[in-house]
Amino acid sequence: MSQLPEQSARTSVPTSADVARAAGVSRATVSYVLNDNTTVRISDATRRRVREAASGLGYVPHAAARSLRAGHSRMVLLPAAHLPAVPLQQRFFTDLQSDLRRLDYTVVQYGSAGLDADEAVRAWAELRPVAVVAPGGVRLTPQGISVLTRSGAKAVITLGPQPVEGAHALVLDQRGVGAGAVRHLLARGRRRIGVVMPQEAGLALFSEPRLAGALHAAETSATGARIQPLPLRYEESSAAELAARWRALGLDSVFAYDDEYAMLLMRALQDAGVEVPAETAVVGAGDLMLGRLLRPRLSTVRMELATAQPPAEMIDRLVRHPGGAPERHDLLRAETVARESS
Missing domain, CATH: 3.40.50.2300 (Response regulator)
Structure with a gap:
């Protein structure tokens, strides 16, 4: 009977210590560079050397470890709505994800099929997101918002026709x-x-x-x-x-x-x-x-969707300055265009 070949020894996962040795710097310097910390003066040449070493080794920072050090994650959770495709809303989420990534947030979409409202919220909370943006069609209650904030979410935002008590609201008033x-x-x-x-x-x-x-x-x-x-x-x-x-x-x-x-x-x-x-x-x-x-x-x-402040920047502001009263921002602007059918 044939047998599968034995698994060869695992390739070790590169660490920040490996990057530090390759770049000839300290692990602290690696952390400052790869986390875009601008409070410490590091020359452009050193930053370039660290990034080249990390790229050459295939090193990727450990998000969970970084979250433990910081006391919170950089994850923004987007629960998936069980809705037919709505072009305006799809465009909003595409732009939002792109803008959040530019602000150094990790955007994660989470499917909640088969989960009731309480189970879904607990599942989101387990990921310890720093912010949650829940679209219309995803059930979110004041109790659920409390579970998320106690688990470390600094901003819970709803996107839909009506605000939810206790959450910031991006209102699409149809x-x-x-x-x-x-x-x-x-x-x-x-x-x-x-x-x-x-x-x-x-x-x-x-x-x-x-x-x-x-x-x-x-x-x-x-x-x-x-x-x-x-x-x-x-x-x-x-x-x-x-x-x-x-x-x-x-x-x-x-x-x-x-x-x-x-x-x-x-x-x-x-x-x-x-x-x-x-x-x-x-x-x-x-x-x-x-x-x-x-x-x-x-x-x-x-x-059209329009706000005084881009939604990604608003989320970043709420994360950096949590604890304020829930905000409401009306997003939807409607304008009638008269043509021949009326």
């Missing part, structure tokens, strides 16, 4: 999207407005606040406008079924949740002989390029 779309339709003289409510899992986090914004805009307009929610699956058959009974609904316009649902429904309405915008005005959200290529061109609500 109500302005629905309100902006409805105000635009009201200005065009429309009074019987449908609002598409996607039936796909996870989208209620966005669609329900948009509906609330639409309802508020209609109620405060003194126009007598009415809003009718319209359940719709992202399927041609679902859009065709809705378009087939459109005239029976008596609607003269629709805010279709976003550009993709708007394009789906607009094509179904046109196939059913409903003229856009003569019979029904259509507004989406997201300002996708494809919406500009349609005929008629799609009216939309353009959304």
Whole structure:
């Protein structure tokens, strides 16, 4: 019977002592250089020699050991949200991770599938992150925030439609999207407005606040406008079924949740002989390029993320100066873009 060859002796893991010997400096100097400590004067030539020695040996600082010495980690934890892809939110997290890395933070994404809210928080706390940024769709409670802060997290930040008690909040208030779309339709003289409510899992986090914004805009307009929610699956058959009974609904316009649902429904309405915008005005959200290529061109609500201070710099500030009152920063700006479909 054949046997696997015996494992050869393990290659030793390079240490900071090895780097110090190769560079001809002390271990303290290696630590200062590789941790970008600028409080100690070290010549550029020495810094270069240390970095070249570390690169040649394949040395990587031990994050856990560094955390023990510092009393905290440089890890920012991003729990994974169980949500469909949302381009604006994806772009936010991509930029955030890049900016945090430039500030010398280690960014770790953590999947929490199969864990309830309490189990997930305990799992995050075991990693001893210095900060946690929890997106919408990840359940975070005041009790969970307390567990994280007791484990050493200096900043707990939520990203979603509503703040959570005890945490700093980056608020993506979706109500302005629905309100902006409805105000635009009201200005065009429309009074019987449908609002598409996607039936796909996870989208209620966005669609329900948009509906609330639409309802508020209609109620405060003194126009007598009415809003009718319209359940719709992202399927041609679902859009065709809705378009087939459109005239029976008596609607003269629709805010279709976003550009993709708007394009789906607009094509179904046109196939059913409903003229856009003569019979029904259509507004989406997201300002996708494809919406500009349609005929008629799609009216939309353009959304942008903006803060007075870049989010990564804000997180760094909260980590360096913990203990203050929870901060709220509204991120989402909504602007209606009028085109031919309305």
